[in-house]
Amino acid sequence: MIRYPELKRNARIGVTAPSSGVPSILHDMFKQLCERMEQRGYEVICGNTVWTQEKAKSAPANVRAAELNEMLKSDDIDLIIPPWGGELLIEILEHVDFSGIKDKWILGYSDTSVLLLAITLKTGLATAHGTNLVDLRGKYSDETTAMWEQVLSTSAGESVLQKSSKKFQEEWQHDNPTPCIFHLTNETNWKTVSGKKECVEGRLLGGCMDVIRHLIGTPFDLVQQFKQQLIPNEPVLWYLENCEMSTTDLRRTLVQMKLAGWFEGCRGILFGRSAANNPVDHYTAEDVYEEFARELQIPIIYDVDCGHKPPQITFINGAYAEVEAEDGKGIVLQHFKP
Incomplete structure (x- = not known):
């Protein structure tokens, strides 16, 4: 529980x-x-x-x-x-x-x-x-x-609904402070690999890929145990964001997570906006997402409100979430299910 x-x-x-x-x-x-x-x-x-x-x-x-x-x-x-x-x-x-x-x-x-x-x-x-x-x-x-x-x-036992932001911050302007801290200048646009409306659900797990990947192979690599003992027979919905990785490092990290079994029973992946995702030899983040969606046969929603380009939706590790993305907008309904 x-x-x-x-x-x-x-x-x-x-x-x-x-x-x-x-x-x-x-x-x-x-x-x-x-x-x-x-x-x-x-x-x-x-x-x-x-x-x-x-x-x-x-x-x-x-x-x-x-x-x-x-x-x-x-x-x-x-x-x-x-x-x-x-x-x-x-x-x-x-x-x-x-x-x-x-x-x-x-x-x-x-x-x-x-x-x-x-x-x-x-x-x-x-x-x-x-x-x-x-x-x-x-x-x-x-x-x-x-x-x-x-x-x-x-x-x-209760639920809470959050909606995608209207605008997000493309870059910091520390010499131009605002009352709400962020400089929300760009229109938020949640995207899907399929180009269509996507609805995904599952128990939320995730974080910054740059660092959580280093749990793999340690005593804290407990994804399989968590699934078997605490959420048996339930799907997982990963939310992930890239702070500093190039697209090839992003790809290596996702493959490593896959080989470690982290995506077994995964029903979908949410990727946050990223200031990194720098293309390597014309290999883009969108290429990575498309390849991974095809390999795992799951929906992928990206450029969501998560990570180092604020603002952020509050994602609860362990909660059961239903997420929808359509026409650039998204909703996240989290159920605090035991």
Whole structure:
């Protein structure tokens, strides 16, 4: 059975940096973010790792894991949101006390998705792939990002509906701040390999392919066990996004995941928008998607609201989702099914 936490009113947010912390030059910005979250009714408790960053990590792996473990088992923390992702979260997995995790939401994306997927696969606790904390520092959030609170407030056994965004951010403009943080300049257009309306469903699993692929062949490669023990005879619906990979690396990664058995019982794949996907010898991301859809004989929907081109739909690892894409628009209905 999948277990779903529930976001409480006036929740206490634990902020820890299992990957990258906040460099000193950005401390004032992050303190203002914490104040803004408190103005919204949350209590924010920051760990020491939040305020340090050196050599591509906030602290040594054992230090990061120890602080995370304390927050995971603490009754004083209702929700954990890292400041953002990073590069080396995978270093801490062998030090995480998975047996001591209390039922609480963990929210984030990018490098954080390694932790999210590992926790859901190993424990059956649903985790939330969505906005990073730093992206909530605006005066308000766009409609898509703002849904994180409603999604995490959904009770077990209930359902929550999200819709594709109207516009997305093509690139950051840090010298031109906006009240909602993002620069939503481009029309959102969900696409399908078939060119037709697609409806897919299944238990959601996924994250940033650049990093979750490194779980393959480790003690945390538990996709098969998860399917057999926690969601027997149910299909899987993967949501995946590419942060920095070329199209050939994207292809290699998907083949590796296939050979590891991750796509057995897969009913469809959702691919997020990507600033990478750089063609190699005219080999494009669309070519990759078409080949993979043909090989697996499954529908593929791409350029969805997921990943490093915000805004993001909040996808729940472990939830049962029904997803539709038609005429550039999409809906995601998630059922918090045990």
